[in-house]
Amino acid sequence: MADRDSFIDEVxxxxxxxxMLTAWRRWGPWVVGVVxxxxxxxxxxxxxxxxxxxxxxxxGASLIEAxxxxxxxxxxxxxxxxxxxxxxxxxxIARLTEAGALVEAGDRAAAIEVLxxxxxxxxxxxxxxxxxxxxxxxxxxxxxxxxxxxxxxAAYVQEGEPFRMLALEARAAALLEAGDIEGARADxxxxxxxxxxxxxxxxxxxxxxxxxGGGEG
Numbered sequence: 492m493a494d495r496d497s498f499i500d501e502v503x504x505x506x507x508x509x510x511m512l513t514a515w516r517r518w519g520p521w522v523v524g525v526v527x528x529x530x531x532x533x534x535x536x537x538x539x540x541x542x543x544x545x546x547x548x549x550x551g552a553s554l555i556e557a558x559x560x561x562x563x564x565x566x567x568x569x570x571x572x573x574x575x576x577x578x579x580x581x582x583x584i585a586r587l588t589e590a591g592a593l594v595e596a597g598d599r600a601a602a603i604e605v606l607x608x609x610x611x612x613x614x615x616x617x618x619x620x621x622x623x624x625x626x627x628x629x630x631x632x633x634x635x636x637x638x639x640x641x642x643x644x645a646a647y648v649q650e651g652e653p654f655r656m657l658a659l660e661a662r663a664a665a666l667l668e669a670g671d672i673e674g675a676r677a678d679x680x681x682x683x684x685x686x687x688x689x690x691x692x693x694x695x696x697x698x699x700x701x702x703x704g705g706g707e708g
Contacts, residue, residue, distance in 0.1 A: 603631065675699070679700045
């Protein structure tokens, strides 16, 4: 009877891991991919809230007009064109959003080039430079093995890094895919234990925690 129970437990564990991997093969792109459009869109809204003069409103209207273009390639071209003429603040948002449109259009190499240029721009806001670097790292990680992807994210999960929570989420997914259940669980718990985590991130990571379950991996 003990051998039978042990066998059933092993089968149940394998089924649970299969369900986890199946789920994250489906959801992984949301974690590893670059959600630059949402971030840039929030940046546009925040920037507009902080501006009151007519020139700033005109720049905001120009960015909103570009964002409404349905075709991703044409949208990227529109943002690139605006980045050349706008003031540094809105131009930076245009470049970030251009990268997001390029990802949507399937031109990952061009998106990485845009993000690298932002990261190396000493005149740009440091936070946006770090954001660009992080997103470029996520895009490059697509071509890596799960273990290599987890290693590539190590620099972004350190205490004090501005995108630590998102990096922990991405690394947890990579560790899960690599079969490191305990490592994935540790990253998930680190996110959930942070009181400042956004509701959407908490929900996503909470779903991962349910899949990981408790006990030994």
